[in-house]
Amino acid sequence: EVQLVQSGAEVKKPGESLKISCKGSGYTFTTHWIAWVRQMPGKGLEWMGIIYPGDSDTRYSPSFRGQVTISADKSLTTAYLQWTSLKASDTAMYYCAKTIVGAPYDFDYWGQGTLVTVSS
Amino acid sequence: QPVVTQEPSLTVSPGGTVTLTCTSSTGAVTGGYYPNWFQRKPGQAPRTLIYDTSKKHSWTPARFSGSLLGDKAALTLSGVQPDDEAEYYCLIYNGDAWVFGGGTRLTVL
Numbered sequence: 619e620v621q622l623v624q625s626g627a628e629v630k631k632p633g634e635s636l637k638i639s640c641k642g643s644g645y646t647f648t649t650h651w652i653a654w655v656r657q658m659p660g661k662g663l664e665w666m667g668i669i670y671p672g673d674s675d676t677r678y679s680p681s682f683r684g685q686v687t688i689s690a691d692k693s694l695t696t697a698y699l700q701w702t703s704l705k706a707s708d709t710a711m712y713y714c715a716k717t718i719v720g721a722p723y724d725f726d727y728w729g730q731g732t733l734v735t736v737s738s
Numbered sequence: 739q740p741v742v743t744q745e746p747s748l749t750v751s752p753g754g755t756v757t758l759t760c761t762s763s764t765g766a767v768t769g770g771y772y773p774n775w776f777q778r779k780p781g782q783a784p785r786t787l788i789y790d791t792s793k794k795h796s797w798t799p800a801r802f803s804g805s806l807l808g809d810k811a812a813l814t815l816s817g818v819q820p821d822d823e824a825e826y827y828c829l830i831y832n833g834d835a836w837v838f839g840g841g842t843r844l845t846v847l
Contacts, residue, residue, distance in 0.1 A: 653836070655784075662841040663776070663784065663827050677834055680739055713783055723772040723831035724789040731783050 620644040622652075622714055622729035629735045630704050637700040638732045640714030647695040648672035651717040653725070654688060654699045658710040666712075668722055669697060677722075704736045740764040740832055744839035749847050750818045758842045759810040760828035766809035771830040773811035775804055778841075779824045787826075788813060820846050 625639040640652060653668040667678040671690035678688070687700040697714060714729040741763040750756040760773060767773060775788040786795060788804035791811065801817045811828055823846040828839040 663838045665836045725774050725786045728783045
């Protein structure tokens, strides 16, 4: 069974760092792209970026480039989304989603989401 | 980066048919944009219904179909059920840019 299991909810203070995870199982982790998507409270889905775990080829949305870091650990079959200094405006639900094998634009499974709350 | 536009809201009667559309500020949405459609219900993660314009996953109900209509990508629901009430998002791929539409809130009434 294909699964993307994300790490649990986080409550952080502004300025703190954070790394959330998305563990893939039931498929060949290295041959499917994994994307990260943000949904702020009451808002729509926003594309953040995507990584190919096979070679760590990573593409960022211009809106998120320099604001977050996307990475992957093949040995742990896990993708990550990382902040070095959180802001209150980073409060959102974050989802990972994987592609069908090969191409970076045909999606299938999603993670359950990780709620990040940033508040002083 | 293109701006992708969807109808903010639509209402349909149970058993009816409704078409949601997805337009790009950069011009016609073609198959080369590989449109995907996602359904999101409150408190749930999004679910992929359609990829590559019109391809369905094993879990996609037969009443959902994707297509190109003129210069837009489209998602058509035929024989709408109350359970289809949700938000629907399109996603298009434009070179190295992936962009979501703003979403359509579908009400079944």
